[in-house]
Amino acid sequence: MTHSIASPGLDQAIAAYLAHSRALGRGYRNEERQLNDLRRFVQAHAGHDLTPVLFEGWCKTLGGLHANTRRSRELIVHKFCRYRRRSEPRCFVPDPLYFARKVPYRQPVIIQPGQIARMLAAADTLAPSANSPLLPAVMRLAIVLLYTAGLRRGELLRLTLGDVAARAGVLRIRESKFHKSRWVPLSVGANRELKHYLRQRLRGVFDGRPEAPLLCNCARGWREYTGAGLRRGLGELLAIAGVYDSAGRLARVHDFRHSFAVQALIRWYRQGADLHSQLPKLSMYMGHVSIVSTAYYLRLVPSVAGLASRRFEQGFGDLLRGVRP
Numbered sequence: 387m388t389h390s391i392a393s394p395g396l397d398q399a400i401a402a403y404l405a406h407s408r409a410l411g412r413g414y415r416n417e418e419r420q421l422n423d424l425r426r427f428v429q430a431h432a433g434h435d436l437t438p439v440l441f442e443g444w445c446k447t448l449g450g451l452h453a454n455t456r457r458s459r460e461l462i463v464h465k466f467c468r469y470r471r472r473s474e475p476r477c478f479v480p481d482p483l484y485f486a487r488k489v490p491y492r493q494p495v496i497i498q499p500g501q502i503a504r505m506l507a508a509a510d511t512l513a514p515s516a517n518s519p520l521l522p523a524v525m526r527l528a529i530v531l532l533y534t535a536g537l538r539r540g541e542l543l544r545l546t547l548g549d550v551a552a553r554a555g556v557l558r559i560r561e562s563k564f565h566k567s568r569w570v571p572l573s574v575g576a577n578r579e580l581k582h583y584l585r586q587r588l589r590g591v592f593d594g595r596p597e598a599p600l601l602c603n604c605a606r607g608w609r610e611y612t613g614a615g616l617r618r619g620l621g622e623l624l625a626i627a628g629v630y631d632s633a634g635r636l637a638r639v640h641d642f643r644h645s646f647a648v649q650a651l652i653r654w655y656r657q658g659a660d661l662h663s664q665l666p667k668l669s670m671y672m673g674h675v676s677i678v679s680t681a682y683y684l685r686l687v688p689s690v691a692g693l694a695s696r697r698f699e700q701g702f703g704d705l706l707r708g709v710r711p
Contacts, residue, residue: 395434395435396425396428396435396436399466399474400421400425400466403421403466403469404417404421406469416462417462420459420462420463421462421463421466423444424436424444427440427443427444431443435478436463436467436477436478438478438480441463441478441480445460448460453486453487453488453489454489456485456486457486457487460485460486461482461485463480464479464480464482464485467479492635493631494637494638494640494644494645495629495630495631495635495636495637495638495641496641496648496685496687497533497637497641497645501627501628501629502529502533502627504626504627504628505529505624505626505627506526508623508626508627509522509525509526509623510522510526512525517603517604518604520586520587520592520603521603521619523582523583523586523587524583524601524602524603524611524619525619525620525623526579526583527579527580527583527601528542528601528616529623529642530575530576530579530580531557531572531576531580532620532639532643532646533642533645533646534572534575534646535557535572535576535646536642536643536646536647536650536672537557537559537643538643538673539613539616539617539639540613541559541673542601542616543599543601543610543611543612543613543616544560544599545557545599545600546596546597546598546599546600547587547588547594547596547597547598547599547600548596548597549600550580550584550600552577552580552581555571555576555577555580556569556570556572557569557570557572558570559673566675568670568671568673570671587602603615616639620639621636621638621639624636624637643672643683644683644685646672646683647672647684648683648684648685648687650664650668651690652690655690655693655694655697656693665677668680
């Protein structure tokens with residue numbers, strides 16, 4: 387490993403790297419958070435610049451995270467250091483050989499419609515509080531939008547009142563992953579739930595400005611729900627509804643998105659739709675840059691496997707049995 391020497395400073399180097407990346411059209415919000423965390427660690431340990439010892443110490447602070455998350459953050463620093471070396475040839479660049487090893491992600495728990503019904507019933511029994519006067523309505527709407535529209539958790543949390551066109555039944559998702567914005571049409575049932583929620587949300591006691599968050603958890607002001615708060619609330623409802631897989635694993639919030647994609651596939655099989663023409667539409671609806679990203683969410687669960695087998699038999703069964711047309 388190459389040791390660092392005197393340099394213009396870590397602060398200036400990070401600022402220059404982010405400015406360069408954003409000039410190319412990248413958001414780099416997560417990269418900014420991770421690099422600032424690294425900068426604070428270096429400063430807290432009286433370091434003037436990043437060294438092998440300080441980098442190793444920073445990596446140890448990530449010990450409680452999933453291996454893939456640790457590797458992702460280490461690679462962010464590696465990419466920054468490689469950029470920096472273009473102008474500072476002797477600056478430290480960590481060796482990826484010593485980064486956390488990537489491991490397979492856990493398989494999602496595909497949530498069934500009956501389980502969603504139990505979650506909605508459980509949400510209706512929640513007791514509002516002073517900090518969350520709309521708790522039952524918020525949790526109910528979150529379940530509906532995540533399951534029927536396949537939104538990412540961050541997309542749901544960033545929705546404002548101005549992003550909602552309830553009359554048309556459409557949501558505007560602004561600057562999401564891959565820096566793409568899109569319009570998401572809702573089903574009739576989901577839009578009905580949205581309108582019901584808005585009748586409570588738009589009462590005079592709550593902030594009704596267009597820039598106010600759709601999911602509001604404070605009667606005074608317009609504080610939005612946090613990712614941790616939403617995950618905790620939905621996690622409790624998933625447990626109450628018994629949304630576990632055969633191995634006893636509780637479903638996660640991100641499993642709603644997997645379930646949305648799988649349920650769309652099941653509907654198309656049952657409708658006899660042409661999957662080759664439908665999958666690009668699903669990709670666009672979910673906000674993916676290509677169908678390759680969408681394929682990650684399409685799991686071969688038993689119900690999908692059965693429907694696919696029946697369709698194959700209908701189309702090619704005679705050939706396999708040796709019957710000529």
